[in-house]
Amino acid sequence: MKTKHYLFRALVLNPFVILFYSIGCHYLISLAQYGGLRRNAPFIVGSFSVLLIWFILCLFLYFKHRKKPLLKGNAQRLKWITKTWFFIAIILLTFTTTYTGYKLYESAQPFQGRFSIYLDNFFNTKKAKFSHTNIYDSGIQGILDDIRSEVALPSELYVSNDFDLAFNKAGEIQSFSTALIGANEENEWEMYSIQYNNEEEISIKLEGPGYHEVDETTLLQPLIETVENIPLQESVAEFPDNANYSIYYQGYRSWGYNSEGIYWVNRNENVSDPDSYSDEEYAGYAVSVYVAGKEDTIPPKRFIDRSLTLSDNYIKKQEEEKISFDLGYNMKDQVESYFLTKEIGFQLPITDAAAGSRYYALEKTIDSGASWERINQEPFYPSSGVSSGIIFFDEQLGFIGLSKNGGSEGLIYRTEDGGVTFEKIEIPEVEVTVNEDLIYNPFDLPDMPYLENETLHMTVGQGIDGDYNGGVKALYVSEDLGRTWTYVEEVKP
Numbered sequence: 450m451k452t453k454h455y456l457f458r459a460l461v462l463n464p465f466v467i468l469f470y471s472i473g474c475h476y477l478i479s480l481a482q483y484g485g486l487r488r489n490a491p492f493i494v495g496s497f498s499v500l501l502i503w504f505i506l507c508l509f510l511y512f513k514h515r516k517k518p519l520l521k522g523n524a525q526r527l528k529w530i531t532k533t534w535f536f537i538a539i540i541l542l543t544f545t546t547t548y549t550g551y552k553l554y555e556s557a558q559p560f561q562g563r564f565s566i567y568l569d570n571f572f573n574t575k576k577a578k579f580s581h582t583n584i585y586d587s588g589i590q591g592i593l594d595d596i597r598s599e600v601a602l603p604s605e606l607y608v609s610n611d612f613d614l615a616f617n618k619a620g621e622i623q624s625f626s627t628a629l630i631g632a633n634e635e636n637e638w639e640m641y642s643i644q645y646n647n648e649e650e651i652s653i654k655l656e657g658p659g660y661h662e663v664d665e666t667t668l669l670q671p672l673i674e675t676v677e678n679i680p681l682q683e684s685v686a687e688f689p690d691n692a693n694y695s696i697y698y699q700g701y702r703s704w705g706y707n708s709e710g711i712y713w714v715n716r717n718e719n720v721s722d723p724d725s726y727s728d729e730e731y732a733g734y735a736v737s738v739y740v741a742g743k744e745d746t747i748p749p750k751r752f753i754d755r756s757l758t759l760s761d762n763y764i765k766k767q768e769e770e771k772i773s774f775d776l777g778y779n780m781k782d783q784v785e786s787y788f789l790t791k792e793i794g795f796q797l798p799i800t801d802a803a804a805g806s807r808y809y810a811l812e813k814t815i816d817s818g819a820s821w822e823r824i825n826q827e828p829f830y831p832s833s834g835v836s837s838g839i840i841f842f843d844e845q846l847g848f849i850g851l852s853k854n855g856g857s858e859g860l861i862y863r864t865e866d867g868g869v870t871f872e873k874i875e876i877p878e879v880e881v882t883v884n885e886d887l888i889y890n891p892f893d894l895p896d897m898p899y900l901e902n903e904t905l906h907m908t909v910g911q912g913i914d915g916d917y918n919g920g921v922k923a924l925y926v927s928e929d930l931g932r933t934w935t936y937v938e939e940v941k942p
């Protein structure tokens with residue numbers, strides 16, 4: 450009877466079963482790591498469906514033939530073969546299952562695979578029914594009311610980067626996106642990434658507690674109050690009827706001494722033009738209303754409620770904390786900066802930090818650091834690490850560096866549009882021979898480029914884990930302003 454049991458088990462777990470199971474697990478891992486449901490699902494469903502059908506068929510055959518005796522002459526031989534294969538199959542299945550489980554677990558870790566994104570969205574993304582869909586009737590407050598029906602937002606909120614909303618001529622909201630920051634009950638800063646794209650629900654991603662720099666220049670409340678006091682429907686009446694209109698808010702901003710497109714907002718929807726000539730800057734919590742994609746031909750309207758001002762304490766604090774910068778490279782309070790002139794400079798402020806890595810933005814000043822304009826929210830995207838340098842040769846051409854893994858390796862990025870966009874530089878590898886069994890590239894931590902004889906030069910070091918040839922560096926040159934680089938020689942540090 451035992452021989453018959455082993456025969457049945459070996460039949461159930463025959464080599465084709467192991468093959469189909471392995472195929473299904475392979476595509477399951479691929480789905481978890483890289484996504485692609487349409488590409489992977491047919492193989493996963495197909496493989497496991499075949500296995501299910503086979504197991505059902507085996508059960509049917511077992512109960513149908515369980516009382517039939519085996520041929521006695523073959524019993525011992527069958528027992529040895531089936532028993533041996535059964536244990537081999539168990540080992541293969543255990544290994545495949547363990548390996549698959551490990552890869553699924555690995556893919557579930559933050560930023561390690563598509564599975565982690567799915568889990569993050571499943572546990573941390575909320576949906577709120579969007580009922581206040583008309584911007585003329587409900588303003589920005591209606592959006593927050595709908596969100597608060599599902600998520601307990603803090604009473605005081607700040608805009609992380611900007612608030613961008615699109616609506617049509619009738620005032621129906623088409624889309625909006627923003628990231629809001631507020632303090633929770635434990636006085637920890639939390640971020641809420643909010644998206645809506647002409648659907649029935651608003652998507653709210655709960656980012657959780659983290660490091661966020663906020664101050665009263667990015668308060669959300671001025672946006673709510675200003676939109677309430679703008680005669681919005683009248684303001685877009687002169688815009689084309691078939692266009693999409695947008696509301697854009699970034700917080701407290703200065704427009705210098707240019708009054709074009711500026712409107713003062715008073716209570717009860719009273720709007721007035723500012724004086725054409727003024728000794729004061731046009732600054733405030735500006736709400737821009739414009740035709741999307743037509744900013745160059747149809748000037749945006751920028752509404753500023755002058756009753757909404759920065760506090761005296763904030764202004765005093767800014768004056769006290771005003772920092773003077775030297776020409777060239779500076780490092781102050783863990784923020785790297787580079788000044789081309791006394792007035793014009795760029796800096797890499799930290800926007801977030803987690804697990805030893807940091808995220809940065811790129812900002813520019815034209816007033817010696819008294820105020821900064823954010824040029825790029827994520828210049829190193831999608832990488833994180835620790836900034837390892839910044840240099841600009843003019844207001845357009847610049848380079849920034851990022852060290853990773855505790856300074857053992859790094860990346861370098863180039864911009865030719867003043868930091869609006871960055872491109873990672875591909876540095877040709879240099880293979881060195883240590884012995885006949887070890888050939889590798891030790892140079893993986895680039896320094897900032899420098900100008901010599903009207904040619905850009907750059908050295909690439911070995912990082913903190915490098916020990917090749919006394920810590921020498923690789924010297925590269927570029928003849929096309931840093932787009933491509935050519936290896937020259939090894940140089941001493």
